[in-house]
Amino acid sequence: MALVLERFFRFTTYLEEVSLICSDAERQLVNFLTELLNQVDERYINRARRILSIPKPSEAEESDAIESLILAAAHMDTLLSETEVFPRQRPPLEVYDFLEKAFPEVLPNGWQLALALLPIYNFAADPDLTERLKKRLGWMPEQPPKHVVLYLAEIERNNPTMWALLAHEMGHALGEAKEIWQTVYVSQTPQKVERPYWITEFVTDNIAIKVLGPAYLCAFALVTLLDDNPTHYSDSHPALYKRLEMLKQELDLMGVLEGRTKEVVDGYYQLVLERIGDKLPDADWKYNWDDLFRRIGKTVNMKIKRGRKFSEQDRKRSEFLADLLQKGTPISSFLDEKRCRSINEKAKQLLGDLKETTTVNRQNRLGEFKGRLNEIIDDFVEESTDPIWVLNAGWLDRWGKIKERDPGLESLSDWQEWLRKTDTILKKSVEAISIHEKLRRNKDAPQRASNY
Amino acid sequence: MLLNELQIIERLTRDNETRISIKPLIDLKSQLGPSSIDVRLGTEFKVIRRQEYTHLNPLRKLDEIKPDVKRYAEEVLTKFDPRDGGFVLHPGEFALGSTLEYICLPNDLAARLEGRSSWSRIGLMVHVTGGFIDPGFHGTITFELCNLGKVPLQLYVGLRVAQLAFYETLESLKPYPEKMYTKYFGQAGTMASRFYEDYEFDILRKLATKD
Numbered sequence: 001m002a003l004v005l006e007r008f009f010r011f012t013t014y015l016e017e018v019s020l021i022c023s024d025a026e027r028q029l030v031n032f033l034t035e036l037l038n039q040v041d042e043r044y045i046n047r048a049r050r051i052l053s054i055p056k057p058s059e060a061e062e063s064d065a066i067e068s069l070i071l072a073a074a075h076m077d078t079l080l081s082e083t084e085v086f087p088r089q090r091p092p093l094e095v096y097d098f099l100e101k102a103f104p105e106v107l108p109n110g111w112q113l114a115l116a117l118l119p120i121y122n123f124a125a126d127p128d129l130t131e132r133l134k135k136r137l138g139w140m141p142e143q144p145p146k147h148v149v150l151y152l153a154e155i156e157r158n159n160p161t162m163w164a165l166l167a168h169e170m171g172h173a174l175g176e177a178k179e180i181w182q183t184v185y186v187s188q189t190p191q192k193v194e195r196p197y198w199i200t201e202f203v204t205d206n207i208a209i210k211v212l213g214p215a216y217l218c219a220f221a222l223v224t225l226l227d228d229n230p231t232h233y234s235d236s237h238p239a240l241y242k243r244l245e246m247l248k249q250e251l252d253l254m255g256v257l258e259g260r261t262k263e264v265v266d267g268y269y270q271l272v273l274e275r276i277g278d279k280l281p282d283a284d285w286k287y288n289w290d291d292l293f294r295r296i297g298k299t300v301n302m303k304i305k306r307g308r309k310f311s312e313q314d315r316k317r318s319e320f321l322a323d324l325l326q327k328g329t330p331i332s333s334f335l336d337e338k339r340c341r342s343i344n345e346k347a348k349q350l351l352g353d354l355k356e357t358t359t360v361n362r363q364n365r366l367g368e369f370k371g372r373l374n375e376i377i378d379d380f381v382e383e384s385t386d387p388i389w390v391l392n393a394g395w396l397d398r399w400g401k402i403k404e405r406d407p408g409l410e411s412l413s414d415w416q417e418w419l420r421k422t423d424t425i426l427k428k429s430v431e432a433i434s435i436h437e438k439l440r441r442n443k444d445a446p447q448r449a450s451n452y
Numbered sequence: 453m454l455l456n457e458l459q460i461i462e463r464l465t466r467d468n469e470t471r472i473s474i475k476p477l478i479d480l481k482s483q484l485g486p487s488s489i490d491v492r493l494g495t496e497f498k499v500i501r502r503q504e505y506t507h508l509n510p511l512r513k514l515d516e517i518k519p520d521v522k523r524y525a526e527e528v529l530t531k532f533d534p535r536d537g538g539f540v541l542h543p544g545e546f547a548l549g550s551t552l553e554y555i556c557l558p559n560d561l562a563a564r565l566e567g568r569s570s571w572s573r574i575g576l577m578v579h580v581t582g583g584f585i586d587p588g589f590h591g592t593i594t595f596e597l598c599n600l601g602k603v604p605l606q607l608y609v610g611l612r613v614a615q616l617a618f619y620e621t622l623e624s625l626k627p628y629p630e631k632m633y634t635k636y637f638g639q640a641g642t643m644a645s646r647f648y649e650d651y652e653f654d655i656l657r658k659l660a661t662k663d
Binding site: 328329330331332333335340341343344347348350351354373376377378380381382384421424425428429431432433434435436438439440 | 457458459461462464465466467473475476477478479480481484495532552553554556590592609610638640641
């Protein structure tokens with residue numbers, strides 16, 4: 001252990017010294033490294049697996065130095081991932097709440113969501129709880145007929161921008177419940193139905209992008225960037241780059257690619273294309289991709305009518321929130337801009353009237369003043385922010401920082417600090433939103449009359 | 453000048469840097485007082501593991517005392533769920549907590565954190581003299597919770613246990629972020645004390661190791 005820690009220490013130092021090797025793409029990988037290095041002394045060395053994907057620096061010597069460290073870490077990964085499968089803690093509730101909000105009314109009655117953390121870098125959905133997990137989660141005896149357990153890579157628990165990937169896993173549960181992929185599958189002519197599981201993956205991606213919008217594509221692009229071989233495909237999963245292609249196409253169709261969002265999505269997509277280069281595999285399958293993607297999009301729209309869809313309005317709100325984030329302002333609730341201005345005007349007017357009124361007149365006009373104040377207070381209702389806007393704002397903000405190349409953020413530790421802060425603000429925002437919603441949802445509970 | 457309710461609303465709705473930002477502001481109607489605004493209990497607490505330490509020696513090396521302080525405080529995470537049991541503060545116990553709200557103060561306003569009378573009457577203290585908030589501060593406000601009563605108090609996330617009063621000043625030329633040795637700017641959650649970072653300790657440490 002000591003040896004690995006020492007090696008990681010050298011690795012951090014190395015990165016600091018050659019921060020210039022951090023191209024735009026690598027900058028994003030630092031996000032993962034940050035978590036890894038923060039946690040490396042706390043028994044989670046297995047997360048090291050992901051740094052295998054760091055693009056090699058140009059000079060051979062540097063490359064060798066990095067590689068040997070990576071291999072050591074990868075070895076530890078294998079050792080440790082076998083020792084612990086389930087998390088020790090209960091899952092963080094705020095993620096659960098975020099999913100509840102992201103998929104309103106689409107989860108069939110009687111279904112329940114649970115979230116568990118994985119010590120390896122994986123996201124997954126499981127239709128049932130194992131006995132062991134039931135115990136871990138403190139599951140109650142009055143079990144609902146169906147469960148969906150979503151697994152989140154523990155390394156990402158404090159990185160809300162990557163929670164977006166859970167939407168894909170949620171899509172697995174919905175796709176099955178609503179029999180979406182069966183519909184797409186049946187609509188294909190038999191000779192085209194090669195690798196039927198691919199349809200499952202495309203459908204779930206389609207559900208996720210419709211609910212989360214650009215945040216899902218950005219998170220997915222980052223995973224693609226980190227993958228050892230984004231053009232690799234298997235019987236169960238199509239190549240990552242192909243899935244990304246569908247996501248981009250779908251976002252275009254949704255009409256939300258404009259302004260800053262377009263720049264960010266194009267930016268991430270471009271990074272993936274650069275990473276793939278000319279290593280595109282030969283097409284040994286017979287799908288008519290455009291047709292398949294269109295069919296999937298249509299079926300998802302038809303089957304999940306009540307599902308929330310990412311809209312143009314959402315995009316604008318996310319961009320607005322990203323601006324606030326860059327000023328270090330929290331984004332858990334907001335007052336509509338017009339209403340805000342009108343309240344401010346009214347308050348100023350009342351303040352002016354109060355100052356100008358003489359003591360005698362004030363007594364006479366007290367009722368009027370109180371009435372005006374009550375009106376202002378009644379009008380002041382802050383809405384809780386949609387967690388989906390928060391996720392999207394997080395990606396826009398992150399991209400802004402990468403592009404801006406703040407000279408103050410040149411060292412890895414500065415970058416780590418900045419990521420930690422923004423992730424905390426994002427996470428706290430989602431947490432606050434869930435509390436805000438619950439307090440408001442239960443406002444019908446008997447209350448004492450207000451004095452105002 | 454202490455702001456009254458109308459002035460607080462006016463500040464909350466400004467569209468420039470003199471705005472007070474309180475997020476989330478869940479229910480102004482119930483939170484606004486004549487000259488204050490109630491704030492809620494957040495989800496993170498830190499309690500002292502008394503059994504593990506005889507004392508904290510701030511004259512130890514920085515890299516030794518820092519993890520020491522971290523270990524000294526046990527983190528307790530709660531959530532908005534009454535079935536979860538909340539956070540129990542035992543008589544005489546001291547714990548750190550924080551507001552649910554993230555607050556941004558402009559450079560011409562200072563604030564004071566005060567308890568709410570209803571909670572004080574059953575023995576809950578929300579700060580132990582550290583209730584002053586500088587102009588320009590951004591972040592969650594730390595509660596220095598202490599139960600002075602005779603029975604344990606069960607505290608739940610989202611409860612309005614304290615209030616903030618705002619004082620208008622001339623615009624500060626050296627607001628909190630520009631203050632020397634700023635330690636808690638931008639904190640989101642409950643942060644343990646960083647008293648050992650005071651520069652006087654550097655001097656004392658130096659003197660202590662001098663022959």
